[in-house]
Amino acid sequence: MRRKPDSLLPIELSILQAGVAMRSRGADEFHGYAVAKEIRESVEARRLTAHGTLYRALERLEQRGLLESRLEDPDLASAERRPRRRLYTVTALGISAEQASERASPAPVPGVQRPGAATS
Amino acid sequence: MTTFAARQGTVASSIARAWLRVYSFGLPSALRERRATELESDLFEHESDAFASGASPGIVGIEIIGRLVRGMPADLMWRFQLEGPQMELNIPFERVTGLLLLALVLLIPVAVGIDGYDTTQVGWASELSRLGGVSATQTRVNVAIQIFSGLALVCAAAGFYAALAPRAKNLSVFAAFAMAAAGVVTFATSAMYFATSTLADDYVAGRGGDDILVTSRALALAMQNLGGAAGVLLTLSVCSLAVAAHKHGLVPGGLKWVLAFSFTCVLVGLAWQISGRDAWFFLMGGLLTLLLWLLAAGSCLLAGVGGHPRQSELGTSAA
Secondary structure (H helix, E strand, O other): OOOOOOOOOHHHHHHHHHHHHHHHOOOOOEOHHHHHHHHHHHOOOOOOOOHHHHHHHHHHHHHOOOEEEEEOOHHHHHHOOOOOOEEEEEOHHHHHHHHHHHHHOOOOOOOOOOOOOOOO | OOHHHHHHHHHHHHHHHHHHHHHOOOOOHHHHHHHHHHHHHHHHHHHHHHHHOOOOHHHHHHHHHHHHHHHHHHHHHHHHHHOOOOOOOOOOHHHHHHHHHHHHHHHHHHHHOOOOOOOOOOOHHHHHHHHHOOOHHHHHHHHHHHHHHHHHHHHHHHHHHHHHOOOOHHHHHHHHHHHHHHHHHHHHHHHHHHHHHHHHHHHHOOOOOHHHHHHHHHHHHHHHHHHHHHHHHHHHHHHHHHHHHHHOOOOOOOHHHHHHHHHHHHHHHHHHHHOOOOOHHHHHHHHHHHHHHHHHHHHHHHHOOOOOOOHHHOOOOOO
């Protein structure tokens, strides 16, 4: 079944919600693992989102203009002796899409995993 | 925390990296690198975060493998979506061809090497006794190697066809057909070898008499001839591949002299064989020189030290 072009898949909505939540806590930019961890904590899931599912969804959201990304400064990564991160930001369009989806479906209740807010 | 336990997370990460290399093989480097950067960072953050919260390395390894396996369908979907008609793949066809040529260096001796028995009527009884003395395990190993060799030849034929058909259609069809046929012949030879070994066991155990000698000798003669047929098919196949490789400038031009020497040896050997003289020296010389060409051409293609592709070939290797 083909989905509507402007609709969001559950994993995409979860990513946007996680991004908005991190933004509200002052973290405007986030990397892939951080969003996987945020999703796991928000729905109190046991498992982290799978690599393939997560990065494919992040790429789709970026292509649709709901996220923006940049590679962080290599000096910062080498100073902290870790690999470079790709940092994502939820765009204004992304926030609107997240709010519209929130209105269309209720927010996740902690401890109850919404159908589709899957981690795979 | 043991050293082994601490290593498990790293092993899981290595598996995740290896999977990335598999599903992103042949994609443009920008796409591959983007995914690799993200995965590298994710693995590092995951391990650091989990170890900081006191998780055991074994659990972290299982988590990483779990994320990897659950994400595989999405990884494959991502790859398939990128394979649209507008996608320009950069399959390193020279490297693939080089690997296949090097594989042939190992496969050809196995495929044509099922020989060397004394099949004369006088000497066959002692030959069969010797064969009966070979352990059952050794026989199974020999058969397994032959079957693997036959399978590998059929797969290599498909690989050569896929790699070379866009450039040299007729030569690649001929080379692939001859190589696949050699693979099938190798299967048949392995079955005959197994049957002969079983008969040899019966002969050594005293179960049967002259009928075993006659049947097993017939099988051995058939094996010898099939080994020769596999050799001829593989020689024709490699010659076609060599002509295609030199015609399209894929390997250094100097190697054509090695090939010419091999052809000459084989032709002289065949002429001597027909005239009833012992041609072993020439045929073996031709085969060894052909293996030398395969080794040199395969190494050159693998290392990217090719010849000078024709001007019309330039820019088509990405197709």
